[in-house]
Amino acid sequence: MSRHSTGWREVSRAAPVFAALGDETRLALVARLSSDGPLSITRLTAGSAVTRQAITKHLNVLATAGLVSDIRRGRERIWELEPEQMETARTYLEHVSKRWDRALDRLKQLVEE
Amino acid sequence: MKLHNATDRIEKEIVLRAPRSRVWRALANADEFGAWFGMKLEGAFAPGGRVHGQITMPDHGPVTIEIAIERMDPETRMSYRWHPYAVESGVDYSSEPTTLVEFQLEEVAEGTRLRVVESGFDRIPLARRAEALRMNDAGWAEELENIARYVEA
Numbered sequence: 001m002s003r004h005s006t007g008w009r010e011v012s013r014a015a016p017v018f019a020a021l022g023d024e025t026r027l028a029l030v031a032r033l034s035s036d037g038p039l040s041i042t043r044l045t046a047g048s049a050v051t052r053q054a055i056t057k058h059l060n061v062l063a064t065a066g067l068v069s070d071i072r073r074g075r076e077r078i079w080e081l082e083p084e085q086m087e088t089a090r091t092y093l094e095h096v097s098k099r100w101d102r103a104l105d106r107l108k109q110l111v112e113e
Numbered sequence: 114m115k116l117h118n119a120t121d122r123i124e125k126e127i128v129l130r131a132p133r134s135r136v137w138r139a140l141a142n143a144d145e146f147g148a149w150f151g152m153k154l155e156g157a158f159a160p161g162g163r164v165h166g167q168i169t170m171p172d173h174g175p176v177t178i179e180i181a182i183e184r185m186d187p188e189t190r191m192s193y194r195w196h197p198y199a200v201e202s203g204v205d206y207s208s209e210p211t212t213l214v215e216f217q218l219e220e221v222a223e224g225t226r227l228r229v230v231e232s233g234f235d236r237i238p239l240a241r242r243a244e245a246l247r248m249n250d251a252g253w254a255e256e257l258e259n260i261a262r263y264v265e266a
Contacts (some may be wrong), residue, residue: 023121026235065120066239085239089120092242093234096197097123100229103147104127104150111131111139 003071026058030081033068036107038080065089122232130224137188140216152178158193160185181211191216197245198230210236 028048033039041059045052062068066085070077083107127137139145143164147154149198154166164180167175183192193209210231219226 061235064238067237068237069121078194086120088239088243088246089234092246093120093123095246096234097125097230100123100125100231103150104125104227104229106151107136107139108127108129110145110149111129111135 022091025054025064029055029058029062030067033081037068038078040076040078042076044079121235122230123234125229126224126226127229128221128226133188133218133225136218136225136227140191140218141187143183143258154180158185158191160183179207183213186219192217195238197234209238209241212237 029044032044034044041052041056044057044059048055050058059068059070063070067082067089068079070079070084072078128188139149141158143154143158145159147166152166152168154164156162156164158164158180160182164182166178166180168178177193180196181194183194185191192213192215194213196206198210198211210233212231215228215230215232217228219228226261
C-alpha cells in the first residue's frame with residue numbers, strides 16, 4: 001500500500017491540471033482548456049474524433065462537478081476551467097484516499113492477527 | 114504523478130498475509146466489514162441487497178450510511194454503491210449520485226492481493242465534496258500532523 005508523504009502533497013498541488021482527470025476525453029478537454037482556454041464548443045470539437053454532442057455531455061459532467069463553467073457569448077457557449085474548484089476536487093480525493101489507507105491498515109491488522 | 118490520482122477515482126492495492134478465504138470473510142461479512150471500516154452495520158451483505166450503517170464522527174452526531182451491494186463473487190470480487198460524502202446527520206442523500214466501490218482478490222505467494230477502486234467522484238456535485246471536507250477539517254488536520262511525524266521520524 002502506498003504511503004503518501006507531505007512531499008507527495010506538494011507534488012500533487014504542483015502537478016498539471018490535466019493529471020486531475022480519469023476519463024480520457026474529459027482529461028483531453030481539461031488539458032485543452034488549461035492550455036488554450038476559454039474556448040467555444042466549436043473550437044473544442046474541431047479536429048476531434050468525438051462528436052459535438054459527446055463533447056457537450058462530457059463538459060456537462062465536468063460542469064456538474066464544478067470543474068468548468070460556461071458563459072454565453074453571442075450564439076456560442078464559451079467554456080473555461082475553474083482552477084479553485086479543481087483544487088477542492090483534488091483535496092477531497094486526497095482525503096478519501098487517506099481514509100481508505102487507514103481502513104486498509106485496520107483490515108490488515110484484522111486478517112493477519 | 115499517476116493518472117489514478119485523478120479526481121474521479123481512487124485505486125488502492127495491498128498485499129495481506131492471509132488466505133483469500135480469510136480476506137473474503139472480512140469483506141463479505143457485514144460485522145467484520147464494519148469493524149475494520151469503522152462503522153456499525155445492520156443486516157447481512159447479499160447481491161442486490163441494501164445494508165444500513167452508522168458512522169460516528171468526533172464532534173458530530175451519528176451519520177447514516179446506506180450500502181447497496183451489486184456483486185458478490187465468493188473470494189474473487191465484491192462491489193457496492195454508496196454516498197461517500199454523506200456526512201451530515203438528517204440529510205437525505207438518496208436522490209444524489211453514488212460512487213462505486215469494487216474489491217478484487219487475487220492469490221499471491223505472500224497471501225492475498227486486494228485491489229480497491231472507488232470511482233464516480235466527478236459526478237458528485239462539488240458543493241457536496243467541499244462540504245465533506247469542511248465537516249472533516251479536524252480529522253484532516255490531525256492526519257497531516259501524523260504524516261509530519263511519520264516523515265520527520
